[in-house]
Amino acid sequence: MSLLRFAQPKAPEADLQKTYDAVVVGSGAAGGMAAHVLTSHGLKVLLLEAGKKLDIEQELRSMEWPYDHPRRGNMPPEYHALTSNEYTIRQPPYAKGMPYPKVFSYVQGWGGSDYSKNIVVNEKEHPYTGTDYAWVRARLLGGKTAIWGRLALRLSDYDFKAKSRDGYGEDWPISYADIEPYYDKVDEYLGISGVKEGLPYLPDSIFQRPTRLNPAEVRLRQSLQKMGRVLTPYRAGVTTDGLKHNKYRSRCFGRGACNRRSGGCDIHAAFDSPTGLIYPAMDTGNLTLRTNATAYEVTVDPKTGLARGVSFIDTDTRQTYEAKGRAIIIAASTLESARLMLLSKSPAHPNGIGNSSGHVGHNFCEHLMGPSVSGLVKDLVGKPHTLDDGRPGGFYLARFRNLDQKQPDFIRGYGFEGSSGLGMFPGNAYDTPGFGSGFKKQVRDYAGAFISMGAFGEVLARYENYMDIDPVVKDAWGVPVLRFHYTFGDNERKMAADMAATGREMFEAAGIEIVHSDADILTEGWSIHELGTARMGADPKTSVLNQFQQSHDVKNLLVVDGSSHVSASCQNPTWTIMALAWRSCDHLAEQMRTGEV
Numbered sequence: 001m002s003l004l005r006f007a008q009p010k011a012p013e014a015d016l017q018k019t020y021d022a023v024v025v026g027s028g029a030a031g032g033m034a035a036h037v038l039t040s041h042g043l044k045v046l047l048l049e050a051g052k053k054l055d056i057e058q059e060l061r062s063m064e065w066p067y068d069h070p071r072r073g074n075m076p077p078e079y080h081a082l083t084s085n086e087y088t089i090r091q092p093p094y095a096k097g098m099p100y101p102k103v104f105s106y107v108q109g110w111g112g113s114d115y116s117k118n119i120v121v122n123e124k125e126h127p128y129t130g131t132d133y134a135w136v137r138a139r140l141l142g143g144k145t146a147i148w149g150r151l152a153l154r155l156s157d158y159d160f161k162a163k164s165r166d167g168y169g170e171d172w173p174i175s176y177a178d179i180e181p182y183y184d185k186v187d188e189y190l191g192i193s194g195v196k197e198g199l200p201y202l203p204d205s206i207f208q209r210p211t212r213l214n215p216a217e218v219r220l221r222q223s224l225q226k227m228g229r230v231l232t233p234y235r236a237g238v239t240t241d242g243l244k245h246n247k248y249r250s251r252c253f254g255r256g257a258c259n260r261r262s263g264g265c266d267i268h269a270a271f272d273s274p275t276g277l278i279y280p281a282m283d284t285g286n287l288t289l290r291t292n293a294t295a296y297e298v299t300v301d302p303k304t305g306l307a308r309g310v311s312f313i314d315t316d317t318r319q320t321y322e323a324k325g326r327a328i329i330i331a332a333s334t335l336e337s338a339r340l341m342l343l344s345k346s347p348a349h350p351n352g353i354g355n356s357s358g359h360v361g362h363n364f365c366e367h368l369m370g371p372s373v374s375g376l377v378k379d380l381v382g383k384p385h386t387l388d389d390g391r392p393g394g395f396y397l398a399r400f401r402n403l404d405q406k407q408p409d410f411i412r413g414y415g416f417e418g419s420s421g422l423g424m425f426p427g428n429a430y431d432t433p434g435f436g437s438g439f440k441k442q443v444r445d446y447a448g449a450f451i452s453m454g455a456f457g458e459v460l461a462r463y464e465n466y467m468d469i470d471p472v473v474k475d476a477w478g479v480p481v482l483r484f485h486y487t488f489g490d491n492e493r494k495m496a497a498d499m500a501a502t503g504r505e506m507f508e509a510a511g512i513e514i515v516h517s518d519a520d521i522l523t524e525g526w527s528i529h530e531l532g533t534a535r536m537g538a539d540p541k542t543s544v545l546n547q548f549q550q551s552h553d554v555k556n557l558l559v560v561d562g563s564s565h566v567s568a569s570c571q572n573p574t575w576t577i578m579a580l581a582w583r584s585c586d587h588l589a590e591q592m593r594t595g596e597v
């Protein structure tokens, strides 16, 4: 049983005869924010979500102990999670021909997979083709925010104006000053915990109470200070002090469940789109929600070429419908949004809606993962046990490459996420030899003394990295699927070599004995931070959207998710996705008020 349950608001039934002020596609971070902002301006909004509304507290059961679950939290044995090897030896569609009734992406190989088995999509129903890509999708009300990792970081002008610094790619059509007020709004509306560090390349948020670093992490932080590098407590998109204006969310009780499983918090201290954005939007009386509604085309008024509505298929009955809106907001997540735009072909938009530039699906970027290091802090061995994993995250080590000094081998940067200390299950038990009381003592003595971290680096946006529609393969609902044409390049490989070297160096400098390190790059897509595919820009010939995420071609069409990002930076994207969506929807509401749209 979850600790807290709040009465959920009721939304009116969708009225498909009516023209809504706006139809929003997708209910994750981006779509939830669009619904919140537009309804708060008094606009009548219909939110279409392909997935179901799950009884999410019952799914997550954050308080359930491993021994109260028949399989210690694991999903049924006949279900399969793709392994890292399968992503390299098989080819998409990875699940094709596999004997299991359900096949999931790699995140279902983590602990507690039974709690997310209805959240992450079944690859058998949702295939894709082309080059290797570990695509993690969540189809339910709230999308991936139901299980996201909560690291909530800002971008800076080191990112927005990266081309001006190193000459590669394109600058964003906005600067930090444009988005800063919206980052502030997101912080205050949703809650974020962290510590101010005053770094120009990782701007501070308006933080609530931070979580504490444990002794091994403090040691690493202090050692890094001598190198001019900054390790800071996890900046978590979690309300640690509570939010007086939101009755659907509780403050964080430090139970650590979100950190032990693939994510999720059943008291919603960690941000998720339904309790953070959608339920409050329903309370305005302006939001209508239609779940089980998979959009497959943005329809067009043939006279004006403007967007008229969204055709969708009922995921259960497979019947098709059209919902109509004065403005259409696509927020189906980076890759799904590109898919929907490319599927929306009409005489007015023969390459797909908003795609006169030919850039939809292109300039894809994300974060590179793989290099990591684990070590032992010897003087913590045998120390009294402490509660270390009762927190929503460990630490973040901010970018330090290509700030003041240029790296000779590669451009852009990377950061590390990591943690240390005692967990609910001592992972070192697997590698400790022996048995009996000696074995148990050894496991217990060493359990809290390990520290590890893994790097996340910027993958450069390149036109040649793109997705298009597969001419043959369709998903379980008959909708043509995406085909990937995407690989890492030389800059990524050189950056990965540097990540592996600096990870080791930093542990050695802190006197941490290295027990394991990895230099290999994980399969493309592993970061779950997909970006690009409908980038913003000033020039309609080389970009898809203007700085307000509004289509250059179709002024009543907005694309408010990560597809609008011009470059990936190395910081996790969700806080930026929401700040941009807020800014763009404020702008749209003003344009609708003045009759411009």
Ligand SMILES: Cc1cc2nc3c(=O)[nH]c(=O)nc-3n(C[C@H](O)[C@H](O)[C@H](O)COP(=O)(O)OP(=O)(O)OC[C@H]3O[C@@H](n4cnc5c(N)ncnc54)[C@H](O)[C@@H]3O)c2cc1C
Pocket: 025, 026, 027, 028, 029, 030, 031, 032, 048, 049, 050, 051, 107, 136, 138, 139, 140, 141, 142, 143, 144, 145, 147, 148, 149, 150, 151, 152, 153, 262, 263, 293, 294, 295, 296, 331, 332, 333, 334, 336, 340, 528, 529, 561, 562, 572, 573, 574, 575, 577
């Ligand atoms: C395990 C995990 C850890 C993560 N950790 C972090 C982190 O620490 N920090 C961070 O910043 N980010 C993290 N992320 C990424 C983060 O979740 C995403 O950046 C964020 O959710 C993106 O929001 P979105 O609205 O674009 O997409 P989503 O949240 O995926 O929402 C898209 C929604 O659109 C719906 N949809 C898709 N296609 C259609 C269609 N055709 N019609 C109707 N609806 C449709 C989907 O069902 C979904 O509900 C993590 C993700 C995962 C899975």
Ligand code: SF4
Pocket: 062, 238, 251, 252, 253, 254, 255, 256, 257, 258, 259, 264, 265, 266, 267, 268, 269, 270, 390, 391, 392
């Ligand atoms: S640590 Fe906080 S955010 Fe995480 S599950 Fe517990 S209460 Fe929720």
